[in-house]
Amino acid sequence: MSMPRVNLVVVGHKDHGKSTLIGRLLYDSEAIPEQKLEEIRTELKQTGKTKFEFAFLLDSLEEERKGGLTIDIMQTPFKSKKYLYTIIDCPGHKEFIKKMLTGASQADAAVLVVSAKEGIQNQTRQHTFLIKTLGIEQLVVAINKMDEVAYKEDKYQETCKELEQVLRSLGYHDVPMIPVSAMKGDNVFKKSEKMQWYKGLTLIDTLDKNIIPHTLPINKPLRGVVQDVYQSEDNQEIVVCKIETGTLEVGKEVVFNPSGKKGFLKKLLAFGSSKEKAEPGDSVGLIVDEITAVERGEVLSYPENQPGKVKKFVAEVILFSGIKIENGDELIIRYGTAEKKCKVEKIISEIDPVNLTVRLKNPEVLKEEGVGEIEFLALEPICVEKYSDFPELGRFVIKGKRGTAAAGIVLEVRN
Amino acid sequence: MENYLQELEKKSIAIIREAKAQFKNLAVLWSTGKDSTAALWLCKKAFFGKIPFPVIHIDTSYKFPEIYAFRDKIAKEWGFNLIIAKNEKALKEGLSPEKGRLKCCTELKTEALKNLIKERKFDALILAIRRDEHGIRAKERYYSPRDENFHWNYKDQPAELWDLYVKPSEDYSHMRVHPILHWTELDVWRYVKEEGLPINPLYFAKDGKRYRSLGCMPCTVPIPSTASTIDEIIKEIETSKIPERAGRAQDKEKAYMMQKLRSLGYM
Numbered sequence: 001m002s003m004p005r006v007n008l009v010v011v012g013h014k015d016h017g018k019s020t021l022i023g024r025l026l027y028d029s030e031a032i033p034e035q036k037l038e039e040i041r042t043e044l045k046q047t048g049k050t051k052f053e054f055a056f057l058l059d060s061l062e063e064e065r066k067g068g069l070t071i072d073i074m075q076t077p078f079k080s081k082k083y084l085y086t087i088i089d090c091p092g093h094k095e096f097i098k099k100m101l102t103g104a105s106q107a108d109a110a111v112l113v114v115s116a117k118e119g120i121q122n123q124t125r126q127h128t129f130l131i132k133t134l135g136i137e138q139l140v141v142a143i144n145k146m147d148e149v150a151y152k153e154d155k156y157q158e159t160c161k162e163l164e165q166v167l168r169s170l171g172y173h174d175v176p177m178i179p180v181s182a183m184k185g186d187n188v189f190k191k192s193e194k195m196q197w198y199k200g201l202t203l204i205d206t207l208d209k210n211i212i213p214h215t216l217p218i219n220k221p222l223r224g225v226v227q228d229v230y231q232s233e234d235n236q237e238i239v240v241c242k243i244e245t246g247t248l249e250v251g252k253e254v255v256f257n258p259s260g261k262k263g264f265l266k267k268l269l270a271f272g273s274s275k276e277k278a279e280p281g282d283s284v285g286l287i288v289d290e291i292t293a294v295e296r297g298e299v300l301s302y303p304e305n306q307p308g309k310v311k312k313f314v315a316e317v318i319l320f321s322g323i324k325i326e327n328g329d330e331l332i333i334r335y336g337t338a339e340k341k342c343k344v345e346k347i348i349s350e351i352d353p354v355n356l357t358v359r360l361k362n363p364e365v366l367k368e369e370g371v372g373e374i375e376f377l378a379l380e381p382i383c384v385e386k387y388s389d390f391p392e393l394g395r396f397v398i399k400g401k402r403g404t405a406a407a408g409i410v411l412e413v414r415n
Numbered sequence: 416m417e418n419y420l421q422e423l424e425k426k427s428i429a430i431i432r433e434a435k436a437q438f439k440n441l442a443v444l445w446s447t448g449k450d451s452t453a454a455l456w457l458c459k460k461a462f463f464g465k466i467p468f469p470v471i472h473i474d475t476s477y478k479f480p481e482i483y484a485f486r487d488k489i490a491k492e493w494g495f496n497l498i499i500a501k502n503e504k505a506l507k508e509g510l511s512p513e514k515g516r517l518k519c520c521t522e523l524k525t526e527a528l529k530n531l532i533k534e535r536k537f538d539a540l541i542l543a544i545r546r547d548e549h550g551i552r553a554k555e556r557y558y559s560p561r562d563e564n565f566h567w568n569y570k571d572q573p574a575e576l577w578d579l580y581v582k583p584s585e586d587y588s589h590m591r592v593h594p595i596l597h598w599t600e601l602d603v604w605r606y607v608k609e610e611g612l613p614i615n616p617l618y619f620a621k622d623g624k625r626y627r628s629l630g631c632m633p634c635t636v637p638i639p640s641t642a643s644t645i646d647e648i649i650k651e652i653e654t655s656k657i658p659e660r661a662g663r664a665q666d667k668e669k670a671y672m673m674q675k676l677r678s679l680g681y682m
Contacts, residue, residue, distance in 0.1 A: 002417050002418065002419045002420075005419060005422075033655070033657055033658045034657075035657050035658055035661060036658050074550070074553045074554055075546050075553055075597075076546070076547070076553060077547060077599060086597075095571070098573075098574040099572075099574070101574060101576060102556070102574045102575050102576060105575075105576040105577045106577075227429070227432045227433060227436055228432055228435060228436040230462070230463075232463075238463070240432055242429050242432075269463060270460075271459065271460040271461075271463050271464055272464065281422060281425045281426070281429075282425055283425060283428045283429040283432055283461075285463065296436055320574055334579050334581055335579075337433070337436070395576070395577055395579075396579070397574075397576050397579050397581060399581060399584070400583075401583060401584050401585045401586055402560075402573050402583045402585075402586045402587075403558070403560075403573040403574070403575075403581040403582070403583040404573060404574040404575065404576055404579070404581050405574075407574075407576050
């Protein structure tokens with residue numbers, strides 16, 4: 001009854017059929033109630049469309065359906081034999097970087113959709129680059145629109161070959177590639193009769209076989225982030241922490257950084273009871289002996305393995321529209337629950353996410369929607385970590401007036 | 416509790432605590448339905464038993480008597496600060512669904528809330544909407560800003576990465592916080608069962624019918640059902656082919672009605 005859950009992001013060049021593929025997955029897995037289908041059929045009739053469109057299952061905004069394009073991300077659950085998937089659809093159009101990253105940052109795995117008819121296009125490379133940057137290692141490719149190339153094997157092989165090169169250059173190896181027609185349903189849930197030459201699994205069976213659900217990083221050193229501090233009824237300080245990695249146990253000595261405050265964990269509070277230990281994902285109340293004035297934003301750990309106080313760090317940064325970064329800029333970054341001031345010490349490079357090359361070395365400015373490597377100087381004590389060591393504390397966002405304005409992945413730290 | 420329910424709960428509690436830490440004047444909306452009752456329970460858990468902010472009930476005056484009875488009973492038992500939002504002016508003028516559902520919902524729910532927010536200066540509201548309820552709600556973020564007129568700019572929503580819920584410094588009037596956005600209808604019922612939460616009797620079948628989603632009396636119809644216990648409801652949903660909000664008139668009067676309602680600030 002409780003199947004493992006997998007979040008799946010679907011990416012690919014515009015009009016290569018992402019929404020149609022998702023619609024097909026939802027339809028064939030019977031995730032859409034019959035009455036809903038009936039509503040959609042009626043609406044199609046009302047709006048003068050004759051053909052049933054799978055994308056309609058996803059695109060719920062009026063503008064999306066009338067314009068035939070996806071405006072914002074969408075998350076919908078469907079079931080296979082093995083997993084309960086939540087599928088995240090990302091628009092391939094305007095301002096897609098911001099939306100795509102919003103979707104992809106929640107994903108355990110990605111499906112890249114490539115049209116067999118058009119082959120690799122700009123966004124094919126760009127999306128793959130972005131999901132790799134975000135640290136999504138599990139990838140499956142759907143070579144779509146096989147019906148439009150008469151289900152020919154050579155067309156499939158050609159696309160695969162071209163794609164393998166791109167994937168390899170980004171560090172993806174042995175990626176399964178399935179020839180499908182989302183429109184007609186070939187090799188999505190049902191094995192296609194029209195592609196006898198293809199001996200592999202359908203898309204859904206490939207996903208079931210290859211994807212591993214997210215596991216809790218229990219065996220790593222302890223890290224937690226302080227969300228808030230409450231006063232208990234008997235006037236004790238309750239430090240509320242979200243555990244990110246490792247296991248927190250009562251009785252042990254803990255330390256908060258960057259303040260360096262230390263104490264023994266007396267009690268772990270849950271509602272109506274107390275606990276002996278807490279695991280990643282838990283948001284728990286700590287009563288720590290002889291400790292006062294811990295603040296939101298601090299990082300919890302054991303004294304044996306603490307995050308360093310970082311003076312400088314290098315990060316790969318992806319800017320959304322409406323923000324540019326110049327050398328010398330002072331910015332607020334948010335990692336964990338901390339918001340800290342940093343200075344742009346040096347823009348090391350600007351990366352061309354379409355051609356996957358360095359466009360400029362040491363540019364003065366990183367333009368909106370640009371991607372680049374930046375060296376930051378911490379203007380107050382900061383405890384970010386290398387993404388490869390602690391992803392949970394190695395990713396950050398840059399704050400803009402409207403909230404999140406850019407995403408960052410920490411590549412190097414200097415203490 | 417089953418593992419996956421724990422995961423859902425943990426994430427929701429963390430989000431509620433984020434909202435409390437970041438906003439000055441927070442409140443939670445409670446319709447007395449299963450979702451917002453579960454969200455209220457999560458708020459209780461997040462603050463070790465006592466919800467430290469007001470609970471708002473929007474009263475259209477067209478609700479079922481069972482809703483009022485349930486509301487008053489739980490408010491007393493759980494001991495929170497209940498605020499009732501009512502658009503007295505529109506009601507005095509005799510507004511009802513017959514005058515048009517879009518207008519009725521907007522005036523009696525959205526406007527009532529708008530007035531209250533203005534008066535009490537709330538800068539964030541916790542709402543128990545879920546992605547699987549409606550296509551348009553599936554587009555939501557955990558933190559979803561609204562302007563003074565409650566408009567939801569769904570075409571240009573801010574980014575939301577990982578679990579870094581960021582409070583913007585400007586360009587919003589209040590924040591909608593959606594801690595159970597990632598739950599499904601079935602998850603909520605399983606959680607209700609697991610936690611032994613009180614449930615409005617309207618959800619249980621009587622004479623072959625039950626309400627699957629609660630709204631105002633004139634605009635909510637029951638579904639045919641024999642499910643008279645939580646276990647039976649869970650079983651029914653597991654096999655049902657009918658969408659949850661099938662009995663809610665405002666969703667389907669016209670195409671895109673829900674989109675229009677929501678862009679005007681509807682929940």
